Amino acid sequence: MRLRHIKGAEETIASSPYVIQEPETKKGRWHEVFKNDHPIQIEVGMGKGRFIMELAAAHPDINYIGIERYSSVLLRGLQKRAGLELDNIYFLCVDARDMADLFAPGEVDRIYLNFSDPWPKDRHAKRRLTSPDFMAVYGKILAPEGTVEFKTDNRGLFDYSLEAIPEAGWVITEHTFDLHHSPMAEGNVMTEYEAKFASEGKPICKLIARR
Numbered sequence: 001m002r003l004r005h006i007k008g009a010e011e012t013i014a015s016s017p018y019v020i021q022e023p024e025t026k027k028g029r030w031h032e033v034f035k036n037d038h039p040i041q042i043e044v045g046m047g048k049g050r051f052i053m054e055l056a057a058a059h060p061d062i063n064y065i066g067i068e069r070y071s072s073v074l075l076r077g078l079q080k081r082a083g084l085e086l087d088n089i090y091f092l093c094v095d096a097r098d099m100a101d102l103f104a105p106g107e108v109d110r111i112y113l114n115f116s117d118p119w120p121k122d123r124h125a126k127r128r129l130t131s132p133d134f135m136a137v138y139g140k141i142l143a144p145e146g147t148v149e150f151k152t153d154n155r156g157l158f159d160y161s162l163e164a165i166p167e168a169g170w171v172i173t174e175h176t177f178d179l180h181h182s183p184m185a186e187g188n189v190m191t192e193y194e195a196k197f198a199s200e201g202k203p204i205c206k207l208i209a210r211r
Contacts, residue, residue: 009071018081019074019091020065028104034063034088039109042067044096044129045116049077051191052112056089058189062109064089067096096129096137103141111138113150115193118157130161132168139169139211151179151206153197158205165209175207 013019020026020033031037039062043052046066056064066089068074074093081089094102116129126133130150138148148170152158158177165172176182180198184206194204 009075012075012078013071013093016078016091018078018089019093023092023094023102027102028107030063030065030103030107033090036063038063038088040065040103040107041110041112042099042108043112043114044099045069045114046077046091047073047114048192049080049091051114051189051194053077053080053084053086053089054189056086057084060088062088066091067094067099069093069095096134100137100140105140106143106146108141109143109146111142111146111148113148114191115152116150116157118152118154120156125160128157128160128164130157130164132164135165135168135170135209142211145210147173148209149206150209151191151194151204153193153202153204155205158207161207165207170209170211172207172209175205177203177205179204179206 014021026033030040041062042065044067046052046068049066052064052066066077068077068091071093074091077091092102113129119125119127125131128134150161162172162175174184176184179185179188190198197204
């Protein structure tokens with residue numbers, strides 16, 4: 001799907017107090033950004049931010065970073081963020097491939113992947129956020145007991161992930177093909193897409209992986 005560019009999005013992002021500029025200078029020093037030593041959790045492809053902002057509001061003892069590479073999408077998240085009184089969440093407008101340049105080894109506690117682009121064509125498999133290439137990036141920044149949590153409505157992408165993640169040297173500790181009717185639904189926070197799909201009765205797949 002082609003995203004409509006919103007005029008002025010880049011300028012708004014560049015001047016926003018909620019977006020960390022030059023994040024590569026914070027590598028190994030994110031505790032200085034948040035002014036505490038709380039665990040750091042990241043959502044890759046945060047979209048409009050409903051999921052990560054709800055988490056931040058519910059868990060003030062955890063620091064959250066939302067990554068969104070598309071400026072027009074991140075702009076919507078910033079508009080939502082402006083109405084919230086939170087001090088444990090920031091955003092980055094970067095490509096997830098570069099995360100190992102932005103975070104030190106072991107600096108991140110958990111990574112969330114929610115309703116990522118399925119990139120259905122085989123020649124685009126390396127672009128999938130659960131591909132071995134991306135899993136290698138996550139492995140460089142996650143703590144030893146850190147986890148990746150992945151949700152999708154796309155069964156093809158989920159089946160691919162169930163094979164690709166173990167092949168990349170990870171262990172899938174839990175998974176379900178129907179999240180909202182499984183024990184994994186306890187404490188689940190929905191994204192915008194998830195709420196829409198759930199209202200249509202569409203099953204949501206989820207897995208949790210660790211190294």
